[in-house]
Amino acid sequence: MVNKLRFVFSGALIVVLAAFCPVSERGCVSQVALAQAGVPPVPTPPPYPTVGVRTGVYNDGQAALWDLNITDHFHYFGPPQRARGYKPEQPIKFSHVIHVQQNRMECQYCHWSVAKASYAAIPEVETCIGCHKLVNGKDDAAKAEIQKIKDYYDKGQPIPWVKVHVMPDYLKFNHKRHVKAGVSCQECHGQIPEMEEVQRVSSMKMGWCISCHRERGASIDCLVCHGHK
Amino acid sequence: MEHTHNDHDHKHEPPVSYAEVNDTVLKMLEPPGTGWFLLLFTCLFFLAIGASCWFYQMWAGFGESGKSHPIGWGTYITNFVFWVGIAHSGTLISAVLYLFRANFRQPIYRLAEAMTVFAVMTAGLFPIIHLGRPWYALWLIPYPNERALWPNFRSPLLWDVFAVSTYFTISATFFFVGLIPDIAAARDRATTRFRKVLYGVTSLGWRGSHAQWKHYTSAYLIFAAFATPLVVSVHSVVSWDFAMSIVPGWHATIFPPYFVAGAIFSGVAMVITLIIPLRKAFNLHRLITPVHFDAMSKLILLTSGVVSYSYITEFYTAWFSNNTFERFQFWFRPFGEYWTAFWGMTFCNCIFPQLLWFKSLRTNITFLFILSIFINIGMWLERFNIIFQSLTREFIPAAWGGYNFSWIEIGITVGAFGWFGMWMTLFIKYFPSVAITEIKEVLPPPMRNSNSGAHH
């Protein structure tokens, strides 16, 4: 009963959230639908905690309309890869919903280097195989996808994941520092646990970074991110 | 008024009438002949050369221009300063002389102003052309952006952005406002449909009612008042691009007045270069008389003096400062590797103009034309000397270096003249390039009892 309440509550929260972030709407709403229609996870522990996503380009009202709405939102002018809502098709239909939301896997179980290095590396194929030696999927679709992983592994090929968060050059971002500073993954990457397909929910433009750095009193010295890389 | 009268008196010519002014000037707007088209196409051809050179430079890398380490600035900035300089005389003649009521300005000021506007349009291109990444030029403009960044208001280059854009806006406005009544006059004489529409629109439906004239004249005065300090400020700001740096040969307090004088000098020369062929082509001998040339020659003589004085001062300061680097720099200019540029400049700007002490030469159109060309060259060389000779020999001998001219730069320079020429050519054929109204103003108005008209 209590769980059910929590469940509904979180669903509502997601909807509210979706309302505030127009582009990530698709992802979220579909998730809600799924969550309501889909089988409730067994045993039903609390769903994955949601943390406020810093969406949009906002910088204390400084960001110009054309930047906020045209360039980024509707991604006119400028690469779609660098705008919100970029959702490339992946070689394998990997669902964070199943892995994280339903099976409670910690982000850092797979993205293990995120607290050790500046890169949050994509997990090695072996990491997938580690479980999927045993886990073969419920339905055929799942089976097929899992089979792909095995094929890659057997062939000794890396899985050609498509990059979702394509960042411009000249930019050094250190995941380790941010994780250690207590920035949660969702703040930048959005409610990944609720995404069937990973998509870019925040603009990740400079003003967007800066506003957070200013709020948290982090350094806004250019050399922190630029100058070397 | 007397002034004009006396001129006419000792010319023994009947005074020019309103109607004659109108007709002579509007005659210029008659459908263009082959000569005009030839001119236009030449300009367009040059422009095409320049444009293609610029694209090639952007495509192949900025190294296609002759800059090098240590010479970061070269032909482009030289051209920039040159064209800004040209731009100056326009506003000077139209605004400053207007305030001083110097009546010789009327027949030439419209052309001078057109020249100003188009020259600024040309000059404005070069700071962008000379950028390593021109596609980011807009970062110099303080607009709110997603990077949350603003430009550096302490940088002389940003001052340039303000100064040049303001100068363009104001001189363009001034130019247009001056044009309105004349366009109206043209409209009322227009025959073809195209011209009717063109002038109808551009004259904004000007009628010349007493109220309109009232506001118009007072506004015009205010414009002049705004434009006059602008003339001084803009080239001072340009000169600060150099004076604010620490480069030996740049870092000099004399630069602002020196540059302003130089600007007027080159500007007036350019006016002469343009107005002499125009006068011939459109037979404006009665509007633009030797008197005007004489006046302009005197202006040239004056400014040439000021410029020469500045040159000498530069050397004196270098010697007197007892600063190793300055001293070497000013030894290097006349006696170093690039002495030709220096002495070429000295001849064109200081020695040659001295001939204007002779009245006969001051009114000798052919001579003036040649002289003006020489002065233009000389002033280009002056900027070249300042910018480039200073950079070749700075503080650290190990880092001294030379310059390698590239045909790209020459192409773009030519293109600039094409661009400027194109606008000029179009202008003289479609808009009255001699100020109808203002000439009429200095004419005696038709009076039934004319003795009352002479004095007021």
Place this chain on the structure above:
Amino acid sequence: MEGQIVQLKGRKERSEKAEGSGLVSISRRRFLQALGASTAVGAAACASPAQQEILPYVKPDPEQIPGVATWYSSTCTECSANCGIRVRTREGRAVKVEGNPNSPVNRGSLCALGQSSLQSLYDPDRIRTPLKRKASTPTGPQFEPVGWDEVLSKIGDALTKATNKKMLITGELTSGYSDLVEGFTSQLGFSHVVWDPIQPVAVAQAAKMTFGTYGVPTFAIDKAQVVVNFGADFLETWVNPVGYARQWSDSRRSDHPLRLVHVEPRLSLTGANADLWLKAAPGSETSIVLFLIKEMLARGRGEELSGDIRAKLKALTAEVDADKAEHLTGVSKEKILLVAEYLASAPSSLVLAGGTASATADPLPLLVAVNFLNIVLGNVGKTVNIAQMKQPASSAKNLAGAIDEMQKGKVDVLFVYGTNPAFTFPDSFGFDHAVNQVGVYGEGSGKGAGLVVALASHLDETAQLADYILPVNTNLEDWGYATTPGGAISLIQPSMRPIFDTRSAGDVLLSVASSAGKSISGDLKTFDAFVKSNFLKATAGKASGNVDKFWITSLEKGGYFPEAQAAASSLSGGVDAAAYSLNFKGKAHTTHGDELVLYPFPSVKSFDGRAANRPWMQELPDPITQAVWGAWAEVHSKTAKRLGLAHGDALILRTDDGEVHVPVYVSDYVHEEIVAVPLGQGHSAYGRYAKSAGQGSVYSLLPKQLAKDVDTLPLLGVHVHAIRGLGDGGLVVTQEFSSQMGRDLAKTTLLSAAGAAATHAASSHGEGHGSYGAHEGGGHGEHGEVKQMYVQREHPLYQWGMTIDLAACTGCSACVVACYAENNIPVVGKKIVSQGREMSWIRIERYYDSLPTESGGEELKVSFLPMMCQHCQNAPCEPVCPVYATYHNEEGMNAMVYNRCVGTRYCSNNCSYKVRRFNWFHYEWPELLDWQVNPDVTKRTVGVMEKCTFCVQRIAEAKDIAKDLGRSVEDGEITPACVQTCPTQAITFGNLKDPKSRVSKLAKNERAYKVLDHHLNTQPSISYLEDIRYKA
């Protein structure tokens, strides 16, 4: 940000566009940007990123955390000094080589050559698979790829078939390989020939004559008060440049700096750093040495020697005197007497000879005489350590013999590994023809029975002659160990997997042996096993506890480095009687007409030729001439006038044996009779860069002649015709003006009396006035009190600063190459450098000044001034930037933000040090070279300004680590690339805010000054410490 994983993909795209050796290529992106600008569609529009892939590892590498560097200790094998190195790898790829602090040889430093070894690994022209000779076309031999097995079986047949000699020619090998090769040759009946053109074999043989043991002694330069040096260029290329440079600088920084006198025909790097440089006629130095011996004996030195020796020496030096010496050498008598005075009065001294100056047709007299002088001065056992000797194996005689046998067809199988005789051995000996004769008279079949196999990683002149080329690993992919004279064993281990289908040469030899049914070392099948067992054998008993653990720790440390035992050993064997009967009458060269004496010298740029295909080394300005890309011919100005040559003219040097085309470099610091040309340029093979630089090799000028009773090749002494070629010789120098113009940029402090402490030297500033550095109130500690117009900047935690000790800087340019490697500085090629557009962030400025002498005369003073961004507190470049692309950050650094730069170049104009570099073009790294690109540093695009950042990426890394440890960065934790590699540790970096840091202490030194500061009040963060010189 993308990290190497993405770069993998990026590289493929780029490589299609990269042009051959031009190094400049224009990508489509440029064009888009052009359009972008023209159509005024702003920033965002023009550069559209393609869809990018992230390729994860299939299996995680336990040693690798993506984004975190892994370091492997190893040993440098570029020259025979065998410095210890540490290789920095990112995602399994070597990106930087640095000195290994554990190694007693280099103590953490590395020279330019060592730094550039990466470009040998990532040489775009590397051999990628085994090759089989197809045909010989006029354009050169054609090869086709084959499988390893095919080649190995072929070799097997050949070995069984072979009836005549089997021969293995190698270079000077590291101990690991020489041990292996020893076994190999003995087992398979090969005869082994070693060839390395610039090994100090003559020195070793002279040592045998005088000290009784063959070998190059170890010299304790730091223990000597006076060093008299006859051409041994120990700061640039001789024996152990890094180690000796460190000794030299240690001494100069001590309270009793050594006094270095350098005698040679051409100003070398060591000469440039000498207190007194004497220009002697080529091959005439012996007379001076003899006179010195006489003088020392006369002054009662060498009393402790046996009367017999003294008598013999007296007899030997009977008829020499200062006048004769002056006449022969052209060195003034006063100077010679001065040197005698120095030696006599010095408590400890050292006399050296070597390098090209001693590589004459008859080098022994000079070298032996020098040894005598050392004996007389009692230096043996003090500064000359003959207990720790290095035995060079190279032998010109053997090679000549081998060639002769090949010519006669007495050789059936020829293996070549690690040497390039076809280039480094004069053509007059006809090595290449000889190789064609291999196996001609092989039993049974006629021509072709023989087999020529090259074990090579580069397709050099020698490899081209082979029937089969087996691609072998470069040192950074290979195993091995090197023993140093000090008794240390420095391990070599692969820092990354072989890039291509290559194998370790050791494995190849082992498999050849086993396929021939022989076993070299028991049942060890692989070379790494061989290395391990030998290492453990050698260190038997040293291992504390578990052997495998010891092995691992040794690998981590970089080898086994025992405490260097004291070098107490005086003359063991007596002096060989033959030593006295040498012909000590140095013959003076007499040239006439267009004849000049050829003076080939190994330069830091190309060494003996092995570095010729490394873009870094080609683009690196030679410290003395500042010339880049290819060879040059230094000619004295007088001589140039006589021959009607002008600076930069094309010059043809011709002998009966060959000719070389080089540009003229007119200099006053070479002897009038010589033409000095660096070795190792003008390759006809070996790769795109080597071939593009220069035409004709100096080796090809040498006649078919061996040195008299020494196993070396006479480099010096050949007479060449110097003919003016047509037009411009294509000389490109990065510095055209050599005078300071009295601007006291590089300052010098005079040490008046010998032994005057450098730290007291500031008191002698009074003498400092003159062209080499006046001190009008500026440049010193007191300068800080200048009244400031602006409120000075506050630095909360750090204020990064640097000091550069000019007294220690030799100008060796290791820092320059290190900077190229660390900061992804593009190599732009000869043409663009000639336009003054080189991208180097550091330049070593070289100035010729003069110093007053005691006798009131003037002496040459060469100043080296490493010039990089000074990170001024009142930086002129900052306020002029309209977009804040450069500004001043909290840590006192002059920050440069590339992606904000619009390229007005105003900052560069306004930089009084001219250290900013502009990206005039879009520079691409050719395929494979871009594997070296440092993932922590961005590559700059066209139209962007760049400059020294104090290696901000290393600062960031150090701060990151410190933050994890919850403390602030401590002194010495940050070493920028230049600081790290500096062989003399002349550069110090640290936090000026912390008064206890070394850098802030040094910045307060009396010798400290700041360049141009007292003119411009720019307040640089870099303080220079004045150079010191003894007053001659």
Place this chain on the structure above:
Amino acid sequence: MSESSSRAVVGIFTYMDDALEAVKNIKSAKLDYRMYSPVPRHEIEEVTYPEKSPVRIVSLTAAITGCTFGFALAILCSLDWPMRTSAKNIASIPAFFVPGYECTILFGGVATLLAILVFCRLPNVLRTAGYDPRFSHDKFGVVVACTGTQVDDVKRRMLDSGADEVDVRDSL
């Protein structure tokens, strides 16, 4: 023009003094008039529009605003993200003089242009009753709006003052 008027009487004069004469005449009759001239003459102004034009005020205010804006822009932008360059102050007033100054003139100039347009009722798309192309050439014109009854009186006044011709048009 008062709406009650229905006729426009147009007088065309060759001589300025005649035209002015007519104007004075009309004024004395308290009639609403408009005078056209090819050039601005102060004589005309004295008769028709002696008081000062309000344009000056507009320009002045705009100029002052501009000056403030220029300085404010520079200072605020610098303070929004304080970045040191060399040792200069973040808000270094001497440097900001230039933007301040240029904005003064820019604002003043643009405002003046707007002022002209407003006060001169430009752009004027309607055909103006009583305007004659000759007015921009060499003739002076006086147009009087009056009721039908007054027409003759006005015509007479004009002819008396020496009009070349006078014609009556239907006013708008």
